[in-house]
Amino acid sequence: MDLLKKIRILADAAKYDVSCSSSGSDRENKNSGIGNASFYGICHSWSEDGRCISLLKILFTNICIYNCSYCVNRCSNDVERALFTPEELADITINFYRRNYIEGLFLSSAVYKSPDYTMELLIKTVKKLREEYNFNGYIHLKAIPGADVNLIRLAGLYADRMSVNIELPSEKSLKLLAPQKTKESIIKPMSFIHNQLMEKSESKKLMRRTDKFVPAGQTTQLIIGATPESDRTILKLSENLYKYYDLKRVYYSAYIPVFNDNNILGMTSPPLLREHRLYQADWLLRYYNFKADELLTEEEPNFDVSLDPKINWAMKNLNLFPVEVNTADYNMLLRVPGIGLRTANRIVKARKAAYLNYDSLKKLGVVLKRAKYFITCNGKYYGECEIETDKIKNKLLPKRNVIEGQLSIFDIDNTLNNLPIIV
Amino acid sequence: MVNYIFDGTFDGLMTVIYEAYYSHQHPNDIFSEINHQINFLGHDVFVSTDIDKSNKVQHAIETKISNKALRNIYYAYLSELESSYMLIYRYIRLGFKIGKKIDYFIQNDIVHEVTKLSQKVRHEAYKMIELIRFKEVKKGLFIAKIHPDYNVLPIIMPHFAERFQDQYFIIHDEKRNLSAVYDKKAWIITDIPLQDISNMKDTEDYEILWKMYHKSISIEERKNLRLQRQHMPKKYWDMLTEKQ
Numbered sequence: 001m002d003l004l005k006k007i008r009i010l011a012d013a014a015k016y017d018v019s020c021s022s023s024g025s026d027r028e029n030k031n032s033g034i035g036n037a038s039f040y041g042i043c044h045s046w047s048e049d050g051r052c053i054s055l056l057k058i059l060f061t062n063i064c065i066y067n068c069s070y071c072v073n074r075c076s077n078d079v080e081r082a083l084f085t086p087e088e089l090a091d092i093t094i095n096f097y098r099r100n101y102i103e104g105l106f107l108s109s110a111v112y113k114s115p116d117y118t119m120e121l122l123i124k125t126v127k128k129l130r131e132e133y134n135f136n137g138y139i140h141l142k143a144i145p146g147a148d149v150n151l152i153r154l155a156g157l158y159a160d161r162m163s164v165n166i167e168l169p170s171e172k173s174l175k176l177l178a179p180q181k182t183k184e185s186i187i188k189p190m191s192f193i194h195n196q197l198m199e200k201s202e203s204k205k206l207m208r209r210t211d212k213f214v215p216a217g218q219t220t221q222l223i224i225g226a227t228p229e230s231d232r233t234i235l236k237l238s239e240n241l242y243k244y245y246d247l248k249r250v251y252y253s254a255y256i257p258v259f260n261d262n263n264i265l266g267m268t269s270p271p272l273l274r275e276h277r278l279y280q281a282d283w284l285l286r287y288y289n290f291k292a293d294e295l296l297t298e299e300e301p302n303f304d305v306s307l308d309p310k311i312n313w314a315m316k317n318l319n320l321f322p323v324e325v326n327t328a329d330y331n332m333l334l335r336v337p338g339i340g341l342r343t344a345n346r347i348v349k350a351r352k353a354a355y356l357n358y359d360s361l362k363k364l365g366v367v368l369k370r371a372k373y374f375i376t377c378n379g380k381y382y383g384e385c386e387i388e389t390d391k392i393k394n395k396l397l398p399k400r401n402v403i404e405g406q407l408s409i410f411d412i413d414n415t416l417n418n419l420p421i422i423v
Numbered sequence: 424m425v426n427y428i429f430d431g432t433f434d435g436l437m438t439v440i441y442e443a444y445y446s447h448q449h450p451n452d453i454f455s456e457i458n459h460q461i462n463f464l465g466h467d468v469f470v471s472t473d474i475d476k477s478n479k480v481q482h483a484i485e486t487k488i489s490n491k492a493l494r495n496i497y498y499a500y501l502s503e504l505e506s507s508y509m510l511i512y513r514y515i516r517l518g519f520k521i522g523k524k525i526d527y528f529i530q531n532d533i534v535h536e537v538t539k540l541s542q543k544v545r546h547e548a549y550k551m552i553e554l555i556r557f558k559e560v561k562k563g564l565f566i567a568k569i570h571p572d573y574n575v576l577p578i579i580m581p582h583f584a585e586r587f588q589d590q591y592f593i594i595h596d597e598k599r600n601l602s603a604v605y606d607k608k609a610w611i612i613t614d615i616p617l618q619d620i621s622n623m624k625d626t627e628d629y630e631i632l633w634k635m636y637h638k639s640i641s642i643e644e645r646k647n648l649r650l651q652r653q654h655m656p657k658k659y660w661d662m663l664t665e666k667q
Contacts (some may be wrong), residue, residue, distance in 0.1 A: 004635055009638035032588045032607075043654070044553050047664055050650025056505035058638060095629045096588060096636075099557045101664070134589070256644050270644055278499060349527035360530035 004091070009082040013062040013073055017165070017221065017250040020053040022103035022138040024216030025160035033134030035104070036067055037160060037216075042094035042103050046219070055106035055140060056093055060121055064110035068178035070226050071169065078163060083112070086125040094133050104138030104160070105129070115146035121153065126158040138216075143384055145185040154214075156196060160291040161248070164190045169234050173227035182389045193218050194245045217248035224278060225271040226255035230301035235281055235292040242285065252278045252387045273305045287341055288334050306397060311337045314374055315389050321374045322381055325366075326356055338371030358382060370396065424451040425466045431455035435501050436508060437477035439470050440515055453508035480515075488518035491526050498541035501574045531534055548575040553580055554655065555663045556624040557592060565592040566623055569662060576603045576612055584610045595620060630664050637665040 007320040023041030036247035043052035061083040062073045074081065093105045107125060112118045122141055129135040129266045141159040143152050156162055164186055168174045171183045195212065220241065222234060238250040281303070284290040288310075295309055296302070304312055314337050315323065323332050325347060343365040350356060350364055358377045362368060373383040373392045385391040427433035427443065427450045436453070443450055448468070472512075484493045496514065499507050518525045528534045540615045540625040548571075565587070576596055580603045583592065587605070594603045595617060603612045660666040 003632060007632055007635050008639050011636050015640050015642050029585055029588055034587065036586050042553055043665070045637060046651045046654045047637060048648060048651055049642045049645035050654070051641060051642075051645070052654065053637070055638070058636075092629070092632060095627065095631060098587065098665070099625075099633070100555050100567070101596035101633050130649050250622060254645075257641065272645065278612065312587050346529060350529055352531055353528045356530065363529055365537050368664070 003088060006082045006084060006088070007079050007092075010059045010062060010084065013079075014057050014106075015058060016072065016256070017106075017108060018051075018251065018253045019126060019140065019163060019219055019221065019249070020052055020057055021140075021161075021219075025137070025246055026140060026217065027136050027160060027212070029136045033132060033136055034094065035135050035137030036332075037104070037136070037138045037169065044100065044102055053229075054103045055138065056096055056102045056104070058089070058108075060089070060107060060109035060125065061112045062110045063112050065113070066111055066178070066180045068181065070177045070223060084125075086121065086128050088135075089125050089198070090128045090133060090406070093129060094135060095109040097135070097137055104140070105383070106140040106142075108142035109144065111144060111146075115144045115150060116148050119144045119147035119151040119155065123155050123158070126155070130158050136231070140216075143189040143193065145181055145189065147189065149189070152189050152192055153196060156193065156214045156350075157308045160213055161219065162193055162214050163219040163221070164193075165221040166237075167221060167223050168227055169222050169229040169237055170227070171343055173229065173304070173421035177226065190218065190220070190245055197246070199239075200337070203287055214391060217246070219247055219249040219251065221251040221253055221256050224252050224275050230296075231274070231278060231303050232292070232296040234278060235285070235296060235393055239292040250282060250283070274303070277303045277305055277309060284309055307393070308337070310335070311370065313398060315393065318389060318392075321387060322376045322383075323374065324338065324376050324379065325361065326351055326378060336371055337375050338369065339365035340365070388419045424449060424550040425468045427453050427468050427470055428452045428456050428459050429453070429470045430472050431457045433473055433497065434474055434477035435470065435472040436500060436511065437480040438473045439508075440480050440512060440565065441473070441476040442468075442470050443512065450512060452514060454505065455508070458505060484515065484518065487522060488515075489523045489526055493519050495537050498535050498544040498578070499542050501578065502540050503574055504540070507540060510540070544573045544575065545578070547571050547573050548578040550656075550659065551575055551579050554659050555579075555583075555594065556662055558623055558630075559627055561626065562621045563591060566589055566617075566620070567592070567594045567662075568597055568620065569594060570596065570598040574599060574601075577602055580605070580610050580612070593617070598642055634665055 023039065025037040026039040029036040041052045045053040047053055056182040059291050061081070062079070063081045063083060064073045064075050067074045067076050072394055080152065089105075089107070093102070096102045097104070105126070107122055109118050109122060112121070122144070126139050126141060129139065139159045140161045140163065141155050143155065143164045145164060152162075166186055168177055172182060174181060197217065202215060211352055222237070225235070234252075241247045241250055252275050254272050254275040256270045281295055284295065285292065291311070295313055303309055307315070311351055314335070323336060325333070330344055330348050333347055334341070339347070346364045347356065350360070356364075356377060358380070361371070361377065373385070373387070373395070383392070385395060425448050427439045429439050439453055481493060484496065496511050499511055510533065513533045517531070517533055521528065525534055529538060551569055551571055555567045555569060557567045560566050575595070576594065578595070583594065584605050589607065591607060592605050596602070600616065601612055601614055603610055604616055616631070655663070
């Protein structure tokens, strides 16, 4: 089978994995080899669905022994199958990299023959890249659920980032849709990686040089909308993953029906807006010091998709507003809709130099369209309506009610514009 | 009030700043000689570039204002906008007056303008780092062509030189007829013309594989061409292998 065909089949089979990030590692180009990693990550292209392409995201093979019903690669599905060799993959990676198409490799795989056997193939490929080709670019490796921890340790020495996908947000859904996988087989490698990372950071204190072990940490992915979990369940799960496993990212993937199956809720189009709101809420957890319980309650376990989660929260806590931009502390500024991380930083610095007036807020990057309802500037309120939920909501709701397709982060919430580049 | 004319280089501009300060002659305007037509009415002063004076000014900016200010000035200069030279002059004057505080004095119009211009240049440099596509035109020699709005070659070369230490490469700016050349040791920017650059081809088949990859990784159900264009502006598509 020729390479072109393999790429067609195995890129197509990898496309449902959301992560394509190349951030978090600052691996240097040593020994005058090829490649280095940029700490903030670099995108190199965008596909027609608007998603960034940073890494060569591909499966080693889509030949699978499992039969998970949410997955396009399940063994009972009638699709074309292909299998790379480590040489082929290493060669494509290097040659794409030299042409500046990609930032590195994101290698995943279906479970071929056995979890251990598959893991060994992945390791063989990245070992070749690092040792034979002298490649110092970014490598993201999937930890195959069920693989021996010693193999995962070995893989972690070559990779910048590793991930184990949880996919289904509850054990019940896992049993229903992926009966051959267990919660145990997912959590075990995740906690193993976490423990290794902690061990490394301990030994760094004692030794001058230690080997790098997944310097960019680990991530995971949850499928949204294939099973009936609420936003609250999902967000609480993410919060715990950040807290107990110190994950770098949790990705959310709106479920795209790959074929009709009795197990899966009757759905037609992927819940993209819901996915978008979860990402926004995820950002609030990681960068804005919000707690999942503040954003969603048991009585209202799902987001109002017409408004972003920060506005949702502000609406429920109007008694805290408006805040005076010239005096409010940093943490309160962060909670104002329309003020992001970078803007809050700028405000705190700029008001040392001079009093801020309303016009200068725009220069500092405040999105006044949203912020004006929640702030005062030198004591004056610019919201042009009373501070009441209905009146503000009325002004904030978009004119068009239907928003189609994948949303652009930058249209919906300019506050995200102010984040460091993490893709 | 005089018009200062310099040779268009960054050192030249810094020399102008030096002369303006020490001669106490505030500029009416500052021109690069590349674009300037001699004006018989005004009082033109030609400033010849002096590296020592330039270094002194740069050192003063770094110590008396900040590193960030010097970087903003350099990036604003690379915009090559005629209006940027006077803006830079005003920014430096303000900087020498208020010092490091200038970094967060964004309410001020001059600071805001310089910061905005510097950001635009940095943004385009970053886009180039993302979107440059090399072709292997001969075994081991890689060439890329770009046509950025701003003169970003000096900003992006350190990135590629660090990354591709083991390959010979050239990045050619078609708009300015400049080529940045790396020889596995160091890089230079030169205006020596390259031969046969118009119809260069990749000698290997990886372009075909890349196009196939690019097509296959996209999810049909999430198609969003507007978002794609937002990140990959159409003006750069002729550089992109996957868009040909």
